[in-house]
Amino acid sequence: MSTKKAVVLLSGGLDSSTVCALAAAEGREIYALTLNYNQRHARELDAARAVARSFNVREHLIFPIDLTLFGGSSLTDDAIVVETDVPLEEIGASIPTSYVPARNTIFLSLALAFAETRGANEIWLGINCVDYSGYPDCRPEYLAAFSQLAQLATKVGVEGTAIEIKAPLLRLDKSEIIRRGVELGLDYSLTRTCYDLDDAGLSCGRCEACVLRQAGFADAGLVDPAPYRDRRPDAV
Amino acid sequence: MSTKKAVVLLSGGLDSSTVCALAAAEGREIYALTLNYNQRHARELDAARAVARSFNVREHLIFPIDLTLFGGSSLTDDAIVVETDVPLEEIGASIPTSYVPARNTIFLSLALAFAETRGANEIWLGINCVDYSGYPDCRPEYLAAFSQLAQLATKVGVEGTAIEIKAPLLRLDKSEIIRRGVELGLDYSLTRTCYDLDDAGLSCGRCEACVLRQAGFADAGLVDPAPYRDRRPDAV
Numbered sequence: 001m002s003t004k005k006a007v008v009l010l011s012g013g014l015d016s017s018t019v020c021a022l023a024a025a026e027g028r029e030i031y032a033l034t035l036n037y038n039q040r041h042a043r044e045l046d047a048a049r050a051v052a053r054s055f056n057v058r059e060h061l062i063f064p065i066d067l068t069l070f071g072g073s074s075l076t077d078d079a080i081v082v083e084t085d086v087p088l089e090e091i092g093a094s095i096p097t098s099y100v101p102a103r104n105t106i107f108l109s110l111a112l113a114f115a116e117t118r119g120a121n122e123i124w125l126g127i128n129c130v131d132y133s134g135y136p137d138c139r140p141e142y143l144a145a146f147s148q149l150a151q152l153a154t155k156v157g158v159e160g161t162a163i164e165i166k167a168p169l170l171r172l173d174k175s176e177i178i179r180r181g182v183e184l185g186l187d188y189s190l191t192r193t194c195y196d197l198d199d200a201g202l203s204c205g206r207c208e209a210c211v212l213r214q215a216g217f218a219d220a221g222l223v224d225p226a227p228y229r230d231r232r233p234d235a236v
Numbered sequence: 237m238s239t240k241k242a243v244v245l246l247s248g249g250l251d252s253s254t255v256c257a258l259a260a261a262e263g264r265e266i267y268a269l270t271l272n273y274n275q276r277h278a279r280e281l282d283a284a285r286a287v288a289r290s291f292n293v294r295e296h297l298i299f300p301i302d303l304t305l306f307g308g309s310s311l312t313d314d315a316i317v318v319e320t321d322v323p324l325e326e327i328g329a330s331i332p333t334s335y336v337p338a339r340n341t342i343f344l345s346l347a348l349a350f351a352e353t354r355g356a357n358e359i360w361l362g363i364n365c366v367d368y369s370g371y372p373d374c375r376p377e378y379l380a381a382f383s384q385l386a387q388l389a390t391k392v393g394v395e396g397t398a399i400e401i402k403a404p405l406l407r408l409d410k411s412e413i414i415r416r417g418v419e420l421g422l423d424y425s426l427t428r429t430c431y432d433l434d435d436a437g438l439s440c441g442r443c444e445a446c447v448l449r450q451a452g453f454a455d456a457g458l459v460d461p462a463p464y465r466d467r468r469p470d471a472v
Contacts (some may be wrong), residue, residue, distance in 0.1 A: 063305055069297060070353045103351035115442040116431040117306045117335035134395040143387040152381050153341045208407045 003029045005120035007111045008057075010034050012047030014213055015126030015169055015191040018181040020055050022168050023124050025184050031118050033111050037067040037103075043201045047192040052155060054190060061120070063110060069124070104137035108146050108165070115163055116154050123150075124166040128177075129215040143167055174216025182222070189225035198229060205230040237263045242402070243347045244293075245360055246270050248283030249429040251362030251405055253449050254417040256402050258292050259360045261420050266293040266439075267354050269347055273303040273339075273440035279437040283428040290426060295354070299346060305398040306337060324355070340373035344382050351399055358401040359386075379403055410452025412451070425461035434465060 006028035010016045023030055034048040045062060052060040106128065111123045124205050127138050136142065146164045151157045181188065193213045194203035203210050205228040214231065217224040242264040246252045259266055270284040283299060288296040340363065347359045363374050371380065383401045387393045405413050417424065427451045430439035439446050441464040448468065453460040 057374055061305060063302075063460055065301060066299075067349065070349045072407050101352035101391070102345055104344070105348060105385065109345045112341060113306045113338035136387045136391055139388070142385070142388045145381070145388050149341065149378070149381040152378045153338055153373045155337070155372055188263070209307055210291065220464040 001159075003027065004106075004122065005029045005031060005058075005118060006122040006124055007031045007115040007118070007120050008125070009107055009111050009125040010052060010060075011126075012044045012049075012051055012191060013126070013209075014174075014188065014191050015128060015177060017047075017051045017186060017188070017191045018177050019124050019126045020051055020057075021167060021184040021186040022179050023140075025054040028122070030055060030150050031114060031120055032057045032060040032102075033114050034060065034062045035107055035110065036062050036064045041106045043197045043199070044192050046201065047190055050190040051186075051191050054187060061114060063114075065106070065110070067103070067106070102137070104135075104142070105146070108150075112150055112154065114161065116122035116156060121156065121161050122164045122166055124168070126169050127167045128169045129171065140170060143170070151182075173219070174212055176183055176219045178222065182220075187225070189227075191226060193226075202227050204228070240265065241265045241267060241269045241294075241351075241354060241359050242358040243351040243354070243356050244385050245343055245347050245359070245361040246288060246296075247362075248280045248282050248285075248287055248427060249362070249445075250417075250424065250452075251413060251429075253283075253287045253366060253422060253424070253427045254360045254413050254420075255360050255404060256287055256293070257417050257420040257422040259402075260291040264358070264360075266291060267350060268293045268296040268358055270296065270298045270361070271343055271346065272298050274298045279433045279435070280428050282437065283426055286426040287422075290423060296398050297350060299350075299426050301346070302344070305322070322326055328470065338373070340371075340378070341382070344386075346401065348386055348390065352392060357392065357397055358400045358402055360404070362405050363389065363403045364405045376406060378442075379406070409455070410448055411455035414456045414458065417454075423461070425463075427462060429462075438463050438465045439463070 006023050008020050008023050010020055011034065012033040020030065020032065030062065032052045034045060036045060049060065108125070115121065115123055124210050127143060129138060129140055143165060150163045150165060154163060156162060172180070192201065192203060193209045195207040195209050198203040203226060205214070214224060242259050244266050245436055246256050246268040247270065256266065256268065268288045270281060272281060285296065292361050305343065330437065344361070351359055363379060365374060379401060386399045386401060390399060393399060407429050408416070414424070428437065429445045430441060431443040431445050432440040439462060441450070451459060
């Protein structure tokens with residue numbers, strides 16, 4: 001049997017890097033796709049490159065897409081400030097300002113184009129419905145709708161081959177994700193999750209993404225090997 | 237009642253320009269979105285600008301997205317040649333080389349982001365299942381799947397407002413589309429449909445898009461006012 005080809009949506013963050021590790025462990029030939037949609041996170045690209053290299057991916061495409069042209073999110077619009085110090089228990093209660101309109105739909109549709117041109121019939125992504133931070137496009141019913149769309153949208157779909165959307169982290173919490181990645185040999189010091197990375201690649205330690213990440217490492221009984229400017233007092 | 241806002245996917249071609257005319261006739265405040273995905277069609281952007289201006293759209297966003305990075309289509313990949321002189325009766329029998337992988341999915345997801353940030357809850361597009369040229373993502377069942385996805389994918393969707401996907405040309409043939417546009421005062425000399433436009437903005441007259449367009453004008457008993465380098469002998 002020939003090696004299965006898989007597109008992996010790889011941001012360089014904790015979740016997507018773990019997904020890359022899982023796809024590699026399943027023996028997939030990996031086509032990593034990183035969307036460069038945000039100047040403020042340019043150091044994330046370095047993380048994505050380092051992770052892709054560490055898993056010997058077949059191809060790593062960094063695709064520029066300027067979502068700042070739409071505005072409307074703290075991640076892409078300088079007029080909206082990143083929320084910090086949100087108490088852990090309040091994260092996920094409402095849709096945060098870091099929500100990028102239609103982001104996962106845009107990313108999955110680009111992954112679909114990449115998959116189709118490379119003859120891959122799997123798209124792996126780090127979507128998660130436990131620590132989902134209130135984003136509407138991180139829910140299982142959303143994923144099911146995209147799977148349905150992918151089948152109808154593509155030449156290979158019409159010709160009878162299904163393009164599978166694989167979301168292996170869907171029902172894992174952050175600490176389970178981290179334990180799984182560590183088992184597979186993923187070096188989390190390569191990964192970055194922060195909404196407010198600095199030019200040296202240091203995470204802020206206080207945005208929602210940093211808070212969830214640090215809590216995950218603490219729950220797993222581990223210390224996050226990534227470098228921070230600051231850490232929450234309640235993080236290990 | 238306040239004016240309804242609508243995103244219109246406007247390529248500058250015959251179909252999308254007619255959709256713009258229809259949305260204007262329905263009194264919508266129009267946010268036109270043109271995807272700049274193809275160097276070879278740069279003159280299409282001029283057509284889109286001219287059409288947007290003629291309907292006094294509220295905003296016209298030209299969004300760059302380099303689909304050549306994926307390759308795999310005669311419209312975006314120089315290694316694949318545009319088919320010409322395909323007999324009219326054979327068009328639509330198979331998926332042509334001009335098929336851009338996942339194109340409509342990418343375009344609709346960008347339109348969704350634009351709609352959400354502008355407070356529009358309609359996306360109008362010139363999708364068509366009669367003269368659909370064999371593209372899988374131009375079928376009614378595809379459209380229904382995207383509507384479902386849009387509802388689940390967005391903040392406004394989650395909060396209870398539906399984003400409607402309007403495809404008023406879905407079941408019209410080319411001559412009906414043209415008659416409708418002429419009734420609404422659309423100047424088709426502004427529009428371009430050709431897969432192989434030249435630098436002067438002249439259509440080739442022989443690619444599939446030109447063949448369908450010319451046949452549509454002939455069926456409507458009209459002469460296409462757009463300029464061509466060449467016309468099929470069987471076109472009026």
